[in-house]
Amino acid sequence: MKRSKWSILALAITAATSQLAYAAEVANDDSKDIGPELLAQGLSGSSQAQSTGFIEGSDLTLLSRNMAYYKNFRNTDPQSQNYRNEWAQAEMLTFTSGYTQGTVGFGVDAFANGAVRLNSGGGTGGSSILPANGSHCAENDAGETVSCQGQDGYGMVGGAVKMRISETELKAGDLNPQSPVFGTWDGYLMPAHTNGLMFSSNEIKDLALQGGHFTSGNSENSTNRSGNLGTTYGYTRVDSANYIGGDYSFSEDLSGGLHAADFEDVWHQYYADLYHHWALGEETSLLTSLNYYKTDDAGDSRAGKINNDSFSAALALTTGAHTFTFAHQRINGDTPFDYLGISGFSGADNAANGANPLSAYNGGGSIWLAxxxxxxxxxxxxxxxxxxxxxxxxxxxxxxxxxxxxRYVTGKDADGTGADAAGAYGWENEVRNGEEWERDIQVAYVVQDGTAKGLSFKLRQATYRGNSDANINAGADNEEVRLITEYPLDIL
Structure with missing residues (x-):
């Protein structure tokens, strides 16, 4: 029997609010009729009970972000794009209201984001900084679109309504969930969003619960909030996605989490992690982290057969100002590890986008492998x-x-010959002995005081190399530079 798309979310909300019922019951053990007064007594020490009001608890912030992006492809076909070069400025205004007073509080979160193009030629676009301008595209000799100039400017206004009872929040609208099985990303000019509803709850001491139901979104370079949800590597549209999870702190030094997601008719994905912090001295400590994903096809298996077990283990030794990390990651199964992607397109028109790199799903933030x-x-x-x-x-x-x-990461033994040839990952059949490596460097500085306090600069450089088989999965060899400047301003 196919489970209702709302059943997972309903189960999560039931679990999250069970502590509320308990709080009300203990207010009067002899009463079976628990009214608002008793409920209020049970919640008297909660965040909602301490709410200062819709306006009094509000914040208004403006984040200015400037990004320059350059990527040089090293082994592309002469008929393909050989570099990307884009530069843009964004202004992001965010309003976060407080909650109205009372047992149940209500509020609103809203944003107004806008960006302008400073540089992006017809043959240099496609960096995910800006949406493509379809009337200014470069083509190869075969008449195929290679890249499009970024639009002169774009913007988006959106938000969400929210409700809080005690330590439990429910939000609906344009949201930024952060879950290892369903998460958005903010790594380019402006953030992506997903459209739906989600809850978070901290009713039980040391336990943080979350869950949600989503049907669409907008990628970071799109203003279409009805964009398709999908899979980053499988290019498969997902009509709706549900997730639920919890993270528990066993002690100050040990924590872990369990999470699960249902991408309708595509996959069931499960995640577990464990983190342990060991103090070895006054300025020395060791952080151990374990991360595990299991993904299997589900429902109508629209992406074909999926079987994947992925895990990573990392040791991070910190001594004074220095941290040294060693990590191992392994992908077991016939398909790649895949995760949430968001498209700028809506509806069935994404069916053919798998072959078009300008129309693919932009990856979200739900890959927590080391x-x-x-x-x-x-x-x-x-x-x-x-x-x-x-x-x-x-x-x-x-x-x-x-x-x-x-950091330096090296991978080997990639083999996709067992992937379902008729499924969304059939192209992996050509991967037989993939080997690759990447080197990343980042320098960052944040102004600590004065008029420019909070102004930050990040310079990121990445070099990627792989053999022809690895390039099938990860893309062409390249060298990439990103310069990101941010300035946050608190208005209210």
Missing amino acids: NSSQWCDFNAPGEKSYKLQYDLDASSLGIPGLSFMT
Whole structure:
């Protein structure tokens, strides 16, 4: 029997609110008729009971973000695009209301985002910074579209309504869920959103619950809030997605989580993690993290047969200002590890977009494997990868606000010959012995005081190389540079 799309969410809300019922019951053990007064007594110490009001608890912020993006492809066909070069400025105004007072509080979150193009030629677009301008595109000798100039400007206004009881919140509208099985991303000029409803609850001490139901969204370079949800590597449209999960802190040093998602007629995905912090001295500690995903096809299996078990393990040793990380990641199964993608297109027109790189699903933020990097996810079927990373926090060296990171990830043994040839991952059949590596470098600085306090600069450089088989999964060899400047301003 096919489970109702709302059943998972209903189960989650029931679990999250069970503590509310208990709080009301203990207010009067002899009463079976629990009214609003008793409920209010049970919630007297909650965040909602301490609400200062819709306007009094509100915030209005403006985030200015400037991004310059350059990517040089190293082994592309002469008929393909060989580099991308885009530069744009965005202004993002966000209003977050407080909650009305009372046992049940109501509020609104709203945003107004806008961006302008500073540079993007007809043959240099496609970086996901700007939406493509279809009237200014470059073609190869065969008449195929290679890239389109970014639009001169674009913007989007949206928001969500919200309700809170005690420590439980329910929101509906344009949202930014952050779950390992369903999450948006904000790594380019403006953030992506998904449209639906979600809840979060902290009623039970040390336990954080969340869940949601979504049917559409807008990618980071689109203003179409009715854009299709889909799969990043399988290019498969998803009519609706549900997720639920919880994270529990067993102690100050040990925490873990369990999460699950249902992408209608595509997959069931399950996730578990465990984090342990071990203090080895006054300035020395070891963080151990374990992450595991299991993904299987579900319902009508619109993406074909899916079987994937993926895990990563990482050790991060911190001593003073320095952190050294070693991680191992492994993808088991005939299909790649895949995750949420969002398209700028709506409806059935995404059916043919798998062959068009300008119309693919932009990846979301729901890949929590240790070796997913700036360009490559190291997620091909059968792939084994290893990471070495060094981080420097220069605050303890007398330069507060300055940080540095460099990492090297190498993967091998990618083999997609077992993928369902008739499914969405049939193209992986050509991957037989994929090998690849990526090197990332980042320097960041945040102004600590004065008029420009909060102004930040990030310079990111990535170099990716792979053999021809690995390029099928990850894309062409390239060198990428991103320069990101941000300035947050608190208005209210």
